[in-house]
Amino acid sequence: MVDYAVKGYHLDGTVSPEQVVDAAQELDREGFALDTITGVDWLAEGQMEIVYDYFHPAKPLRVVVRTRVTRDNPELPTISNVFPGANWHERETHDFFGIRFLGHPDLTPFLLPEDATYHPLRKDFTT
Amino acid sequence: MIVKEDVAASEAREAARETFVLNLGPQHPATHGVLRVKMTMDGEYIVKAEPVCGYIHRMQEKMGENRTYAQFLPSTSRIDYLSAMTYTHAFVGAVERAAKIQVPVRAEYIRVLTSELNRISSHLVWWGAFLLDLGGFTPLLYAFDDREKILDLLESITGARLTYSYYRIGGLYNDVDETFLKGTREFVRHMRPRLKMYRELVTKNVILRKRLIEIGPISQEMCRKYGATGPVLRGSGVPYDVRKAEPYSVYSEFDFEIPHFEEADSMTRYLVRMEEMAQSLRIIEQALDKLPAGPVMAEKVPRVLKLPAGDYCYAVEAARGRFMVRIISDNKEIPYRVKLRTPCLSNLSLFEEASRGMLLPDALALMGSLDLVIPDIDR
Numbered sequence: 001m002v003d004y005a006v007k008g009y010h011l012d013g014t015v016s017p018e019q020v021v022d023a024a025q026e027l028d029r030e031g032f033a034l035d036t037i038t039g040v041d042w043l044a045e046g047q048m049e050i051v052y053d054y055f056h057p058a059k060p061l062r063v064v065v066r067t068r069v070t071r072d073n074p075e076l077p078t079i080s081n082v083f084p085g086a087n088w089h090e091r092e093t094h095d096f097f098g099i100r101f102l103g104h105p106d107l108t109p110f111l112l113p114e115d116a117t118y119h120p121l122r123k124d125f126t127t
Numbered sequence: 128m129i130v131k132e133d134v135a136a137s138e139a140r141e142a143a144r145e146t147f148v149l150n151l152g153p154q155h156p157a158t159h160g161v162l163r164v165k166m167t168m169d170g171e172y173i174v175k176a177e178p179v180c181g182y183i184h185r186m187q188e189k190m191g192e193n194r195t196y197a198q199f200l201p202s203t204s205r206i207d208y209l210s211a212m213t214y215t216h217a218f219v220g221a222v223e224r225a226a227k228i229q230v231p232v233r234a235e236y237i238r239v240l241t242s243e244l245n246r247i248s249s250h251l252v253w254w255g256a257f258l259l260d261l262g263g264f265t266p267l268l269y270a271f272d273d274r275e276k277i278l279d280l281l282e283s284i285t286g287a288r289l290t291y292s293y294y295r296i297g298g299l300y301n302d303v304d305e306t307f308l309k310g311t312r313e314f315v316r317h318m319r320p321r322l323k324m325y326r327e328l329v330t331k332n333v334i335l336r337k338r339l340i341e342i343g344p345i346s347q348e349m350c351r352k353y354g355a356t357g358p359v360l361r362g363s364g365v366p367y368d369v370r371k372a373e374p375y376s377v378y379s380e381f382d383f384e385i386p387h388f389e390e391a392d393s394m395t396r397y398l399v400r401m402e403e404m405a406q407s408l409r410i411i412e413q414a415l416d417k418l419p420a421g422p423v424m425a426e427k428v429p430r431v432l433k434l435p436a437g438d439y440c441y442a443v444e445a446a447r448g449r450f451m452v453r454i455i456s457d458n459k460e461i462p463y464r465v466k467l468r469t470p471c472l473s474n475l476s477l478f479e480e481a482s483r484g485m486l487l488p489d490a491l492a493l494m495g496s497l498d499l500v501i502p503d504i505d506r
Contacts, residue, residue, distance in 0.1 A: 008440030
């Protein structure tokens with residue numbers, strides 16, 4: 001539990017990468033909607049954080065689910081089977097950070113050019 | 128001869144199963160910007176319509192990571208350029224939340240006032256352009272005539288007609304003057320009969336109704352699974368509005384309703400926006416009546432801000448739905464990460480599923496009813 005007035009969300013939970021699908025299923029059962037998915041590159045710690053945001057269409061409740069993977073092998077399962085809307089958000093996160101979502105139907109570039117091999121939001125990205 | 132006939136017969140049988148690819152955009156009037164849709168068609172029917180995004184991608188989130196908070200502020204007007212006020216509001220809101228800056232009440236009232244004016248001008252552009260998509264030219268001229276009045280009002284206080292950057296961290300660029308307040312009152316008086324005229328002229332039109340009613344259903348469940356918000360979600364009967372669900376600024380002090388309709392077709396998404404304009408007028412009127420005196424800028428906002436380390440979100444109800452800014456700070460002058468959650472991306476992501484099996488012209492009406500702004504998707 002966190003203070004909404006300070007943070008802008010009510011619940012902040014950290015799970016292991018294997019648990020993101022379970023978390024999504026649980027929130028799906030509770031009637032939550034997928035807000036967005038994004039990444040954060042923690043270069044100094046050698047980790048990538050993946051942040052899942054959810055909102056509830058009927059209750060004033062905002063939930064954040066976080067997980068971290070190693071920077072060398074940023075892989076975790078997709079939640080696009082639970083929330084089809086995750087498809088584009090995961091593709092975008094793959095574009096920007098090179099995080100691979102296992103089981104994702106199509107991780108081709110979404111916003112970047114079709115032949116892009118770089119990941120611009122990685123902190124060691126240089127042009 | 129016999130062989131030839133067999134070939135023709137077999138071709139005719141195969142034709143029933145044959146599909147072709149129809150490429151819509153990235154330069155096409157119906158997509159309102161550089162959106163491309165790769166459509167697999169079975170005659171006039173859509174088998175699969177896959178949006179292809181990124182043609183106007185500018186990497187706004189990277190720009191957020193290599194300049195100070197104040198320097199990134201003008202960019203927030205350029206994400207959804209039709210709804211610039213609300214987008215700037217979310218950004219300054221996130222910074223103010225993190226830095227614990229108390230914004231003067233007068234500034235918050237003016238923010239609400241200008242955001243709602245902006246919402247009406249945004250809906251007017253949608254209304255005109257949507258009807259243009261459907262083959263009606265005249266409404267666009269009415270819409271732009273009324274919108275012009277809003278743009279003139281906002282230009283008089285912000286100096287800009289579209290990309291305002293009017294809100295500043297801790298308050299506003301400048302205070303409103305008597306001319307603006309008087310002009311806004313006049314606009315409210317002017318706009319109410321115009322909305323009534325719009326209903327008579329367009330909403331009751333039988334051709335429009337046949338194009339929209341029971342066409343392009345989007346269920347509540349589909350909205351939830353794709354994270355659709357704004358008029359798309361409310362057009363499916365869910366009274367979800369960030370102004371009520373996560374009250375920000377001074378919205379809790381205003382009396383307004385959230386229009387929503389159960390039928391969940393292109394018509395209800397149309398109706399939601401038409402009703403919303405009336406509700407925005409209500410909010411504007413209340414803001415004018417209750418506008419408190421006082422400063423419009425918080426005291427002692429440092430020129431170069433360092434936010435305490437942490438993860439801060441701020442969501443607003445933009446004209447197209449839920450817009451959220453996430454700032455991750457590591458206590459430096461520039462943000463560690465800026466995430467922009469834009470409504471149009473989620474609203475468009477359901478198009479592939481929603482348009483399956485539809486007639487092409489109906490799918491274009493459905494797309495118009497989503498009210499897309501492409502730079503909002505691509506960022």
